[in-house]
Amino acid sequence: MRIAIVGGGITGLSAAWELQQRGIEFTLLEASDRWGGKVISSNLELNNGAHFLVEGGPDTLITRKPEAWDLTNELGMLDQITNPGSETSGTYVLDHASLYPIPVSPSRFFSTPLLTLRGKLRMLAEPFQPARRDDEDESLANFVRRRLGQEALDKFIGPVLGGIYNTDPETQSIMVSSPVMREMEKDGGGLVAGALKRMLRSGKKKNKAPRFVSFKNGLQALTDELARQLKGDLRLNARVEKITQDGNGYQIFITDGSTVCADGVILTTLANQTSAMIKDISAEASQQLSTIRHQNIGTLSVVYLESDIPKEPVISGLMIPRREKRMIDAVTFTSRKMPERSTAGYAVLRIFIGGGAPEMVEFSDDKLIEAVQKELAELLGITAAPQTWTAFRWQSGFPQAEVGHLNRVDEIEKLLPPNLALAGSSYRGIAVPDCIRQGREAARKFAK
Ligand SMILES: Cc1cc2nc3c(=O)[nH]c(=O)nc-3n(C[C@H](O)[C@H](O)[C@H](O)COP(=O)(O)OP(=O)(O)OC[C@H]3O[C@@H](n4cnc5c(N)ncnc54)[C@H](O)[C@@H]3O)c2cc1C
Known part of the structure; x- marks a missing residue:
């Protein structure tokens, strides 16, 4: 055969x-x-020897789905794995043209102006919402609205998940994007109870892999x-x-x-x-x-002098909901997330394009970097010219x-x-x- x-x-x-x-x-x-294919790592180098490892497509792998870890093990490559830390720490969201840290800790949650008191109380009422236990599909937006309320959807869960999947949460299938959330609801009666159950179960496991992994050389x-x-x-x-x-x-x-x-x-x-x-x-x-x-998608990795980046706020990522009508979808400070891939004195930003403004992926290089620089200036106050940059683009390359x-x-x-x-x-x-x-x-x- x-x-x-x-x-x-x-x-x-x-x-x-x-x-x-x-x-x-x-x-x-x-x-x-x-x-x-979309797994593509590249090295950028400046004349003075400064060098940067950048990714065009995926940069981290979640280990809750064990297949990548298992394959790495079979190939004898576990020694090349690195731990890039949590995806959400230091991540901000753009709301009505202002930046807000995503409230990941309890103290941040209670103090954040991103959500109203009513929105917070609705989120805290999650354990008391009736649980859905069938296997019928629904949109990501519908799920979040049911469990956590409209504000949680609008203000940060929608932008974060919509950003990761380069999609509109109102049409995105929960069973494809986040079946684990429905499993938690089915299994534990809600997200809080389901998460606690999972934590208890995984706490018993020995030799735990980090939640996210990457590879030393990309x-x-x-x-x-x-x-x-x-x-x-x-x-x-x-x-x-x-x-x-x-x-x-x-x-x-x-x-x-x-x-x-x-x-x-x-x-x-x-x-x-x-x-x-x-x-x-x-x-x-x-x-x-x-x-x-299939949606357009692309990324740019742009290198700046660290001294050209405003001191505040110290962010590792920015998610931009489509309602903000910007030309870019998200920014990751790669050099903060994975400093070992950069040279001291420089900052590397990865900018995601193609969701809110699909035409960006079809722009010429000159027009693309000009549009991105304008966005970075308006959103993050970065006005200097980049030291170097590279782009990766996929037209109709991201399934919905x-x-x-x-x-x-x-x-x-x-x-x-x-x-x-x-x-x-x-x-x-x-x-x-x-x-x-x-x-x-x-x-x-x-x-x-
Ligand atoms: C910007 C970006 C960031 C991402 N980040 C992450 C992440 O952090 N973590 C994660 O887990 N996933 C991430 N993903 C998703 C993941 O990278 C992709 O879904 C995955 O790599 C797709 O792999 P594939 O082999 O199915 O398709 P592809 O990588 O698209 O490969 C398909 C291959 O088919 C070839 N081909 C096309 N037409 C033909 C033809 N006619 N004949 C022969 N060959 C053909 C293409 O050249 C290509 O090499 C990201 C994706 C993108 C675009």
């Missing part, structure tokens, strides 16, 4: 790794000239090592155009005119890319795939899992012939551990 895998991001590489463990032959086809170390340890037929610059059924197997047509024959195919490309490839196999599945929305998404994916899969599997960020979770899980699960289907 030979399996073709389309797409050499973390999902495709993980599928290949699982097939290799099971002794199944594979051909991995990647359109670009590098492995890793996340690309993981995909580079995966590609290095794979022994199958690995092809870069191999853009798949279409796939047809050929007896019991499949023929895969590559844009350079070559073809690959396989007994099964794992498609790890985004739904909007996969849609065009499988038109001849199932016009209906192809049409359904094209209805999954809307309410009912998982049912829709189930329906699409029913339309596909046997031995044709879908996996990756457009389907059952967008985070890197979700992608690893989906890639490996798709591969396991061929081991039966």
Whole structure:
């Protein structure tokens, strides 16, 4: 048996790794000239030798989903893992053009002017709200409104989760973005009780991994090592155009005119890319795939002299809700979050674009940096020119899992012939551990 895998991001590489463990032959086809897809780390250097490690896509992995940790262990790379600390400490939110720290501690919560007294009391009443125990999907916004109230949604939970998922919480599926919150409600009757139950359970576990992890040399170390340890037929610059059924197997047509024959195919490309490839196999599945929305997304890593950054406020991140109508979606002070990736005397900021102002991803370099500098000046008082910068952009590259998404994916899969599997960020979770899980699960289907 030979399996073709389309797409050499973390999902495709993980599928290949699982097939290799099971002794199944594979051909991995990647359109670009590098492995890793959105997992991309890069080094910036100044003439004076100052250097900076930056990430274009993901920079931290959550260990509550164990797949990335397990894969790192299998690859023998646990010694390369670093602990970047908590995602929310020192994070601010923009509200009516002013910055407020996200109230993560009890004292901050009681003193913050971000929420009214009424909003705070509504949040504190969370344990007394009726619990929903079914498995029906709902929007992230609806969930937060039910449990914590409208203010919590508007003022910080919406901006934080909407920012992480580059999405509108009113349409985002809770079952894809934060199923753990619904599990806590189902299991414990509410978020507070559910969280306490989980803490008690995890307190009993020995050798706990940090909540978030990264890699000393950047996340690309993981995909580079995966590609290095794979022994199958690995092809870069191999853009798949279409796939047809050929007896019991499949023929895969590559844009350079070559073809690959396989007994099964794992498609790890985004739904909007996969849609065009499988038109001849199932016009209906192809049409359904094209209805999954994908948003523009991009990041810029911008280096400043530390002395050019205003002393106050000392922030590690800023989340910007869409209602503020800014050109950027979020800012992370990478050099504060991960100082080991920077050189002393410099500040590195990572700016997220493409959500509130999708057109930013299509701007030329000059226009893009000009727009970003204007935003940083108005929001954070940074008026100096950057020392250097780099940008990563993905047009229609970020899947939007809307309410009912998982049912829709189930329906699409029913339309596909046997031995044709879908996996990756457009389907059952967008985070890197979700992608690893989906890639490996798709591969396991061929081991039966
Ligand atoms: C800015 C940003 C920040 C993120 N931050 C985090 C984070 O901190 N933590 C986290 O867990 N997740 C994060 N994510 C999500 C995560 O990085 C992605 O969901 C994940 O990397 C997607 O992997 P993938 O392999 O499914 O898809 P991709 O990485 O998109 O890979 C698909 C591959 O298919 C190739 N391809 C496309 N068309 C063809 C074709 N016709 N033929 C052959 N190959 C083709 C592409 O070139 C690409 O290499 C982030 C994503 C972004 C964009």
